[in-house]
Amino acid sequence: MKSILASAAVLALSASAALAQDVIRMGTEGAYPPYNFINDAGELDGFEIELGNELCERAELNCEWVSNEWDSIIPNLVSSNYDTIMAGMSITDERDEVIDFTQDYYPPTxxxxxxxxxxxxxxxxxxxxxxxxxxxxxxxxxxxxxxxxxxxxxxxxxxxxxxxxxxxxxxxxxxxxxxxxxxxxxxxxxxxxLGGGIGMGLRESDDELQTTFDEAITSMKEDGTLNEMLVKWFGDEIGQY
Amino acid sequence: MSCWETIADYGLRSLGIGERLLPRSDFTLCQQVTLIGSGMIWNIYFGTLALASGFLLATAVALGKAARNPWLRKPSEWFIFVFRGSPLFIQFFFAYFAFLSLKSAYPFFDPFTAAWLGATIVLFLNTAAYSGEIFHGAVLSVPKGDMEAADAYGFHGWSKFRRITWPTMLRLAWPAYTNEAIFLFHATALVFFSGFPARQQKGDALYYASYFADKTFNPFVPYPILAGYFILLTLTVIGLFGLANRRLNRHLPQTRRARLRIRPILVR
Amino acid sequence: MLGSCSDPAALDGLAWLACYLTTGKHMAFYGAFGTVLLLLAITAPAALAFGFGGAVLARSQIAPLSWLGKGYIAIVRGVPDIAFFLFFVIALDQAFEFLRHKALCPGWNQPIWQGNDFVVCNEAKLPLSSAPQWVHESYGFGLAVLTFAIVFGAFAANVLFGAMRAVPHAQIETAEAYGMTPRQTFRRILVPQMWVYALPGLSNLWMVLIKATPLLFLLGVEDIVYWARELGGTKTPQFTDYPHGDWRMWYFLALLVFYLAFTRVSEIALARLMTRLTHGQATVAGEAQRKAAA
Missing domain, CATH: 3.40.190.10 (Periplasmic binding protein-like II)
Known part of the structure; x- marks a missing residue:
């Protein structure tokens, strides 16, 4: 179930050959504001879309957004119809048995x-x-x-x-x-x-991509940009890193 | 835990009897087969109830559509058109919203937003419209000779309808009506899928199949199990309707007996 | 979008509604009606092709082929379409990628199923991960069409199988008497003559197909039901310029009207087609036409 709604693909600036060619397809639900939703213009928008685009830019990846029904979001990830899930998905033990998560980009909820x-x-x-x-x-x-x-x-x-x-x-x-x-x-x-924070879901076999995104999230945590984004979308009361 | 224990715990789970919590880890094939089978109780409940009640309304609608009086004909035509012309999926959605607004105005409608009543009503109206159309076609094709013979024997009014028209109509409509029954049972899978929420994790077969698909993240086991159950149900329906068909045709000479052929004349 | 829509909060009444109904999101909703029509336009002939194949198989003299055809018809018809839709698309997608993987990457040394993951080499991916977005969309749409075609093909096969048997035997015998081979009889007599018997069943199937399109969103295509749910839901002012309450009822009413109108138009068109096909046929209706003309 691959579907539609390309939001602006982040242009990879680097020439890091192997990765720049491949498009990383990012799966989301598009029905869970403020994490991810469809705005008036009919495009994907929200905290995770902005965050994901920034992460891709830092990791020098070429990313493209895909929206998918929540019910089948994990089966479609493991059958390689997209490469990541950013859909307000809490890190839980059951999910962790089937897919891998990056470190959380949103504190335990x-x-x-x-x-x-x-x-x-x-x-x-x-x-x-x-x-x-x-x-x-x-x-x-x-x-x-x-x-x-x-x-x-x-x-x-x-x-x-x-x-x-x-x-x-x-x-x-x-x-x-x-x-x-x-x-x-x-x-x-x-x-x-409940749950152990929200992280980005990836296939268990995709270790390299997991490391890349982990590093990008760490760098955003360190320079405070992640906190700025959290405050922007969730207000001052939100827990920060 | 052995499979027998699983069946004892979950065999009637869809009715709220047995273990309160659904299995949450270490899913076995036995659990999936048991729970999905338990959900089939609801599919059979919806299908049987709607079919039985829809049958009566369908006869009325068919006669209404064949009537000369426009006050009877027009409402029947519109009823059939609206329910046959729109997807059942959207009818479910719509009925749920409609029942919600009725409920806020009149407390009488309280139970209607629960699937056991609300969905049954939608399925009842739906099958009445489809079967009504089938019966209408059959009423029109009752042989003229039969009616003339009935007149000659002095039948008229109610007894003519009950003894001559109605049995002939049923006999002619039966193959198409069998199809309608099959599709009605299939349509029951949509109940918890659109509009009506599942309460306390009591749902139909599809509800449990998607529960397992979600928990195991593997759609390739529960949905084929569901498919297997429905094939069994379909075969049962064909068998039962075949028996009825034999009874309806028992007065005919052996060679002229219409063998029940399952053709999709009217499907959803 | 209209120029005056820059500050919707200041608008009211019709002006607000006009702006609201022309947002990009609504445009996507209107576009989805096109998607549904396109799907129908492609699926109908595809399902007919599957149906024709299934019917020919089921009629085959060779037992295994006949079992295959009959099995296809019986199994697909015995299961609710929704059960197929829920796992068929992923299954088809994996099957295609698996076949391509076997063909294109013989040197691949890792397992394809790594635990839960289904991983094929990059060259075998469908579509290639470097393909532009529209290719992904078309592929998803194509899978949806194929799934619909397989499911409805079984019903069409059943109708055509019955129609082939309904062609009067005398016509076939006449063809044989003229010295036609079985193949010629099939092509020149049976197939052209069967349509009049198949049409009532096929028109019903067309109606069913129309009414199955709301299930399209299960196949990952963003169809009218998806957008109606998305647009109709309550909107809070934080994420939209057009906050409103729960309007799903109105959106579904619009869908209801669309489907009613569409089936009505189809009914009229199919009735005309039936009149034309009946012309000159050895049926009751054909006889009635002949008498009326005489």
């Missing part, structure tokens, strides 16, 4: 519950989550009844229209939605630390 009122029963009520995410796994193990939707948008809609008592998702995905709701939606309960 907290997930949070959002509901329509303070006294919503998020512990034993109905909780919506996106299918096949670590959040869905967490809710399935809790006392609450899990209600699964195919995309993150629908999980929030489920709370709005009363299908679910609360939605459980990544804090930084929920925050802009709560801010924009004008008091309709609110965070309830304490945030839950």
């Amino acid at each position: 907290e997930s949070a519950y959002v509901a329509l009122s303070e006294d919503a029963d998020f512990e034993a009520g109905v909780v919506a989550a996106q299918a096949a995410t670590i959040q869905a796994g967490h809710v399935a193990e809790s006392e609450a009844a899990l209600l699964e939707y195919a995309n993150p948008e629908e999980t929030v809609a489920a709370v709005r229209n009363g299908e679910a008592d609360a939605v459980f998702a990544d804090y930084d995905f929920l925050k802009p939605i709560v801010d924009a709701s004008g008091g309709e939606l609110m965070f309830v309960g304490d945030p839950v630390p």
